[in-house]
Amino acid sequence: MRFKALETAHNRATISVTPPSDKVADYYGSYTFSDDVMKSLLTPEAYYKVSNAIKSGSRIDREIADEVAAAMKSWATSKGATHYTHWFQPLTGGTAEKHDAFFDVTAQGKAIEKFKGSALVQQEPDASSFPSGGLRATFEARGYTGWDPSSPAFLMDNGAGGKTLCIPSVFISYTGEALDYKTPILRALHVLDKAATAVMYYFDRNVEKVTATLGAEQEYFLVDKALYYARPDLMMSGRTVFGHSPAKGQQLEDHYFGSIPPRVNAFMVDFEYEAWKLGIPVRTRHNEVAPGQFECAPTFEELNLAIDHNALLMDLMHKVAEKHNFKVLFHEKPFAGINGSGKHNNWSMMTDTGVNLLAPSSKPKETLRFLTFMMNTVKAVHDHADLLRASIASAGNEYRLGANEAPPAIVSVFLGDELIRLLETLENRGEIQLEKGDNVFYKLGITRTPPLMRDNTDRNRTSPFAFTGNKFEYRAVGGSANSASPMIILNTIVANQLQEFRKELEVRLEAGEKKELAIVDILKNYYRHSKRILFQGNGYSEDWIQEAAERGLTNIASTPVALEKYIEPSAIAVLEKMGVLTEREVHARYEIELENYIKKVQIESRVIGDLALNHVVSTTVKYQFQLAQTAKALVELDLTEEAQPLKELIKEVSQRVLTIKQSVDAMTEARKKANNTEDLVERAVLYGSEVKDYFEKIRYEVDKLELLIDDEDWPLVKYREMLFVK
Ligand code: ADP
Ligand code: MG
DSSP states (O other): OHHHHHHHHHTOOOOOOOOSSSSHHHHTTTTBOOHHHHHHHSOHHHHHHHHHHHHHTOOOOHHHHHHHHHHHHHHHHHTTEEEEEEEBOBTTSSOBOOOEESEEEOTTSOEEEOOOHHHHHOBOOOGGGSOOTTOSOGGGOOEEEEEOTTSOOEEEEOSSSOEEEEEEEEEEETTSOBOBSHHHHHHHHHHHHHHHHHHHTTTOTTOOOEEEEEEEEEEEEEEEHHHHHTOHHHHHHSSOSOOOOOSSSSTTOOSTTOOOOHHHHHHHHHHHHHHHHTTOOEEEEEEOSSTTEEEEEEOOEEHHHHHHHHHHHHHHHHHHHHHTTEEEEOOSOSSTTSOOOBEEEEEEEEETTSOBTTOOOSSHHHHHHHHHHHHHHHHHHHHTHHHHHHTTOOTTHHHHTTSTTSOOSBOOEEOOHHHHHHHHHHHHOOOOOOOTTOOHHHHHTOOSOOGGGGOTTSOOTTOSEEEOSSSEEETTSBTTSOTHHHHHHHHHHHHHHHHHHHHHHHHHHHTTOOHHHHHHHHHHHHHHHHGGGBOOSOTTSHHHHHHHHHHTOOBOOOHHHHHGGGGSHHHHHHHHHTTSOOHHHHHHHHHHHHHHHHHHHHHHHHHHHHIIIIIIIHHHHHHHHHHHHHHHHHHHTTOHHHHHHHHHHHHHHHHHHHHHHHHHHHHHHHHHHHHTOOOHHHHHHHIIIIITHHHHHHHHHHHHHHHHSOTTTOOSOOHHHHHHOO
């Protein structure tokens, strides 16, 4: 299998790709039911109503739904669509769709129109197979999907000639509870808008809306399809459970920004064309640090749209990769010993007047505004660090966080030396007495934002949450995650913090304090309060783990422990207060995440057992037999001394086989024990400790055997083959 796969992979030709047209503008967004399309197809009245619904984040009413549905359908069918689906993001990860044809055939054999406004507004997918964490009782297993007008409908090419109209949708239970990622993200964005706009009142009264923005950098690995199918662990769990690091690993770092292999390049170009048709603004392409690893970074967009686009982009990558005989791996740690994959969430806030609220400025007044939004974010992260940590916890990310090249599981914030210096200056300035004619900003020491801050070199690549010039970058998010998970939390806690800030400011203003002085004083207190979370040094170092502990910062390596932070009273309180998730919804999510975790670890454990016994041990036993035969022959020839090294080798190999066999048996027992544990939390903890403890132990022995056994006989595709064959 391995050599056949290698031969197939070696002989692959690059599949040539032709652009849909010479000019990108000719096809960019041509697969989306865009604003322009709506404008041209709807009556002015309907268009106005839909635009308003998009702007205010409200639902559209039934009356215009019929008109919009008709327009959508005629647009979609004119482009070759035969089916439609509500496209949504369930909590299992990935995306879900259920395709319906536009036409029903009547008993008389005539086609009747089926896609009406009602189908746009509400659908009832067979949802019983999606997790609900107990939100849907068995007697009411229905869940509903409904159009989210703020994300445009789009066409998905299903390869076989037909296209499907995909309608981005929310997924809720019969009782209106969120069963997906989109529902709470829309709620969070709404409260952030309200809170940020209210704070903007003190800086610029023209601002009526603040939108959160997101640019999600997606890291991934590409592996040849044939090699992928020769690795059952990759197929089943998305990562390699065994494999010795290649002699040439990441040490040389010659892959980073190196030239892209032609086959990979063809895939990327093809993927970009498809992404552009869907209006996904993919922009950069380059190699990542690890061999076989790449990155795709779209231009930032309104956050809800950016999340949909990232989910869509992942689907699209799988599809396009198939055509180029690759498999895309989004797993956080598909290969041990080399870098894993993250999804850096670049986040900021933008006003409807076009101002990036985290962009520094040369004007003192704008600098104060910048400091306000920046410090409120820092304080929110400080106060809810554990909740933010919980939002990125998963079975896959558990392998990445805290590994030597990835952000640690400690949430800390990098601001850069210049910004720290500015905050220090503010903090150390004593009581300020304003006299008539004084320039308040001058007195405060706020002239302009330090110029260096805009410099790209002033960056810290080891920080999990870093200020990078004009945005924060949450770097600890896992490659396979839905960005909504951390973004629900981030936007909620910042919204909450901005509300608190506004309250404090109001009190001071009512007491007659001068606005600028009051703001700076509050920010000063925030800085003092949140200081311990600010860290400018090397986040990957051992020293930091020590120092963070001394600072009282939590360092949660385990996923079940991290997830538990979701149900801390302070977490539930902020999510409820902001109207983003009810206590019931939080608990449901927590349970679903625990179940996801258990399932993933369980699958990995089974794969490890299967590969260890049926591939590795069986091969090793054959090898042992050969060794024994040879040793015997040597002894018969009176070459007893010469047989000695072979005997030692047999001993070593036998010892390793024994350890593997015993460990797999013990792991199976641990799994049984976990499965028999009624309590979900306890079960997850058992999987994460007692079951998982055997993973490394077994792997260690298997990887040693890989080095001993004849290359010709080794059954599993090796790291050097998966990572360097192009
Ligand atoms: P880098 O050199 O790290 O790639 P870029 O400035 O190119 O830095 O940005 C990286 C990512 O950050 C991109 O996806 C980009 O769209 C995103 N980004 C830039 N500005 C913002 C912003 N204001 N809000 C959200 N994301 C942003
Ligand atoms: Mg980045």
